[in-house]
Amino acid sequence: MKLKQLFVIVLINLFAAAITGCAHVAAWERGYLAKPQMAIDPHPLQNHIQLHNYSSREAAASTHSADGGGGCGCY
Amino acid sequence: MVKKKNKPRTGPYQIISSVSASKTDAAKQQQKTAVAISGSSKTLQALTSAAIVLPGLLLSSAQAADGDHINFQFSRYQEGKRNLYGLPNSQNPIRADVLHGSGLFTLTDRAKFSFSYTQDTWSGATPITTTPLVANPYSSILKNTPTGVAVSGASPLLHPGNVLLDRDLNPIRNDTGEQDTRSVLVLSSASPETRNQANFGLGYEWDDAAINASAGFSLERDYRSSFGNLGGRLDFNQKMTSVKFGAGYTSSDISAILDHDAAPYLTKTAFTSQIKRPGDGSEILQGDRQDWIASLGLTQILTKHALIDANFGYTHSNGYLENPYKAMTVIFVDPDILNNGQTTPVSGDVRALLEQRPDQRNQFAFSTKYIQHINPFDAALHLNYKFTTDDWGINTNTFSANWIQPLPGGWTLTPRIRYYSQDAADFYNPYLISQQKYFLREAVDSQGRQVFFDSADPRNEYVQDENLNLIDSDGNIVDQSTVNVVPKMVFHDSDQLPDNFSSDHRLAGFGSLSGGVTLNKQLARGVSLEAGFEYYTRASSFKLGGDGGNGFADFDYYVANAALKLNLESMRLPGSSNRIHQHSHHGESQPSTHKQKQKHDQPAGVMFAHMLDNAGEFMLGYRFMYSRMAGKMLHGSNAASDSTIVNQGCNDENLCTFAPTDMDMRMHMLDIMYAPTRWLNLMLMPRFMDMEMNLRELDGRPPPTAEEHQHFGGHATGVIGDTLMASLIRLYEIPGHRLHAGLGFSAPSGKTDLQLRRVFKVDGGSIHFGMQLGSGTWDFVPSLTYTGEHNRWSWGAQVSGVKRMEEKNDAGYRLGDLFQATTWTGFDLTHWLTASVRGLYTVQDRIHGDFNSFNARIGPMDFPANYGGQFWNIGVGVNAVIPGGRFAGNHFGFEWLQPVHTDVNGFQLDRKGALAASWSYHF
Secondary structure, three states: OHHHHHHHHHHHHHHHHHHHOOOOOOHHHOOOOOOHHHOOOOOHHHHHHHHHHHHHHOOOOOOOHHHOOOOHHHO | OHHHHOOOOOOHHHHHHHHHHHHOOHHHHHHHHHHHHHHHHHHHHHHHOOHHHOOOOOOHHHHOOOOOEEEEEEEEEEEOOOOOOOOOOOOOEOEEEEEEEEEEEEOOOOEEEEEEEEEEEEEEEEEEEEEEHHHOOEEEEEEEEOOEEEEEEEEEOOOOOEEEEOOOOOEEOOOOOOEOOOEEEEEEEEEEEEEEEEEEEEEEEOOOEEEEEEEEEEEOOOEEEEEEEEEEEEEEHHHOEEEEEEEEEEEEEEEEEOOOOOHHHEEOHHHHHHEEOOOOOOOEEEEEEEEEEEEEEEEEEEEOOEEEEEEEEEEEEEEOOOOOOOEEEEEEEOHHHHOOOOOOOEEEEEEEEEOEOOOEEEEEEEEEEEEEEEHHHOEEEEEEEEEEEEOOOOEEEEEEEEEEEEEHHHEEEEEEEEEEEEOOOOOEOOEEEEOOOOEEEEOEOOOOOEEEEEOOEEEEEEEEOOOOOEEOOOOOEEOHHHOOEEEOEEEOOHHHOOOOEEOOHHHOOEEEEEEEEEEEEEEEOOEEEEEEEEEEEEEHHHOOOOOOOOHHHOEEEEEEEEEEEEEHHHHOOOOOOHHHHHHHHHHHHOOOOHHHHHHHOOOOOOOOOOOOOOOOOEEEEEEEEEEEEEEEEEEOOEEOOHHHHHHHOOOOOOOOOEEEEEEEEEEEEEEEEEOOOOOEEEEEEOEEEEEEEEEEEOOOOOOOOOOOOOOOOEEEEEEEOOEEEEEEEEEEEEOOEEEEEEEEEEEOOOOOOOEEOOEOOEOOEEOOHHHOOOOOOOEEEEEEEEEEEEOOEEEEEEEEEEEEOOOOOOOOEEOOOEEEEEEEEEEEOOOOEEEEEEEEEEEEOOOEEOOOOOEOOOOHHHOHHHOOEEEEEEEEEEEEEOOOOOOOOOEEEEEEEEEEEEEEOOEEEEEEEEEEEEEEEEO
16 A cells, blocks of 8 residues: 555656656756756765764665665664 | 866766856856856766665765865764653763765776765763653662762663553552653663774766766674665766666674663563673674665756656665664563452563564655756755655655755855654554563473573573582582572563564654755865754654654754865866966976975874975875784883782772773874965864773782673774864075974863763763873974985984973863974985885873772773883885876875884883874865
């Protein structure tokens, strides 16, 4: 049941992305997208710390496997 | 120059750069170009990486930043005090200090190497279980004071005795008889613990694809894991669309020393086969776990102003998924009494059982991020949503938003807000009530004889024969005075308990709200500072769909961090600084000039030994120092026997019982140097250290008392040390000879009041002097340095000292003053490599004063007279400056210091040597 919900959400999003993604943006029109603030992870150092703390305090699937087990959850 | 830099990345992005640059007027052109340079690769990153939000895989290290870079970061996590409903709570909340360094280097046009190193040191009180409040799971610690006995703290109880329950099994108060269903956390403190983690990655890029491989390990005293990841990216549709994929594996070994206070009161029957007893009284719970991770993601450009990133991840875990330090409180109620037809309260036996989680977990995660450029502000809005679900019954929802606002003057301000909610795991409960007796009866063997076991090792069982002799399992009579036997009991029926149970509040249902801000400032081209702050508050009542019912576990924390980011590529761009250009050619064209000499022939272990030659010049450097003490205990310069140490190493009241077997000290130091004028240089050197010490029991020590401070394994401390500030003043200079003085101060930023945890209700007290992280006093650090060179030879000499400027620090003592003299000579093997030999003499006074707080005084390291001495060393080292190419101008130095003679004050551990490594870069 929960799994089914999840897949529905995934599908809807993929569709949404595919449909809206049809508008073609030529390479020379990507000036705004090239700005640092538009990067998917504009602050990697901050993000790293936040994820580290969230994963030690919350039960959501870890989003940072490259951290390894680490045992950071021990405190 | 832009094209040259981006050579491997042919494709649309260079066009972006030139277009955006050509649109601007001439005055802004240079600045815009800089933006475009970083922007172009940021787009690549935007289009390609995104792996950070992928559960499971991190492609990011190689892609998350443009070009070659090095980052240093310090971060502090500080939790607020937990609410214990007025129960005494003297324990400090959790604090974690994290030191992080990472870098990325281009190996060839398309191949990159990345590394990262993280060190966490944490201490403080953490919940071990939850009980009904009426169980009153803390006992007061009393202390004699001049005005009488006072409560000085509280120690947690896992087996606080019995609670009263009404016939519906609700807890009721002892005093008033009223129902009180509140629960409370049982907190226990820990001595400082340190974790070290290292990652290494290799990446390779094509025009429309990339692959990355990374591997690493994380080491802690009780938890070791190693991991590997493989990932890739494919671009389609003229790079409008990128698909990312990856897989990772983590293998972990857990070897947890059970809390020596808690272990005797813990029920561990479910894990008997996993518990090892090394024989020193400790119990070690061992386990292993594996985690497999797979992920798939998509990044799509939507419009000129927006893009979307979606990721799906699956994690499978199996093995020992418990937290070895968490227990479940189970209240055992005798069913015969409960069902006797009366209405009076019944008594429940409160026990703590090691938590039991399923040995498998499957987690699914989906996350999506929408990024919109907001034209009027030139800002970017990032909207994130994440949903995860797993077969433990935990669904989570996360919403967050960031607003990234570039400001004039190289500033960027990013406020952010986040909301998170999770459901409880199926097996989460604050505590359990079981309708059976904890002890059913005394155990008997097949012949009906009562069974006993050795309290030191429960695997050894005994019975008594008809003469009441103790007989072991082989039928041999055992001397009763040699073992401490207790009757074996038949415990409760674990089948009547759930298969899995945990009271870890991280598995409870709750919500959290957090917000923060990040501030960036670009100082010079390629050098920027970043600072971040976040406040987080967790509340059971914030949960989506209603209160989680565990408000007793609510808490908050803040995280503050500061980072220095160096973009090596920007720093060496032509035009950004002539000095860089010059410098990169020194090695090739002017191998024998004074300038070049001046920069790289001092051994890596010598501080304050070189000055910058040009006004306005900057230097950034990093030094790592490692020293090890191990082997014999010395008295003066001779080895001391255990019996001598026992009798003379401490004092008449306390004979020594322990001595160190080894001690490792690691120090990381940033070296920031600036030359406002040619004759004056200013230096700032923050230091971070971590130390580890292991102890052994001395032969012939006095027998332990009941309340003795016990040591298992060792201890570790970290991480902020004292901060050095210095100015260097050029005194004299003729060709081939120069002389300068250093005037420095050391600020007491390192702690001197670190404590060992409370053990057996006895305070561990202040940790040994040598393990404290700083001097605790303001110190004067003068130096005088002479250097010279002729042809391929160079030489130098330095005298330096440390004078404590205060009578004592806040902890009650002061370290001894120190004087050092050193001289060295170097020879240029090639124009970029220098070898050096050095002699070093150090004399340091003993410690004066003593801890003004309790100190356990178990060995020589706890006595001020056993510090300082005279030390002679020989150092051999090499210095290299990269003469050309991509890394031109980077300077590296290594030096090993070998002790040749040691004459210590009192009793101290012998020295094994020290390593110094340094990196620096001028610009």
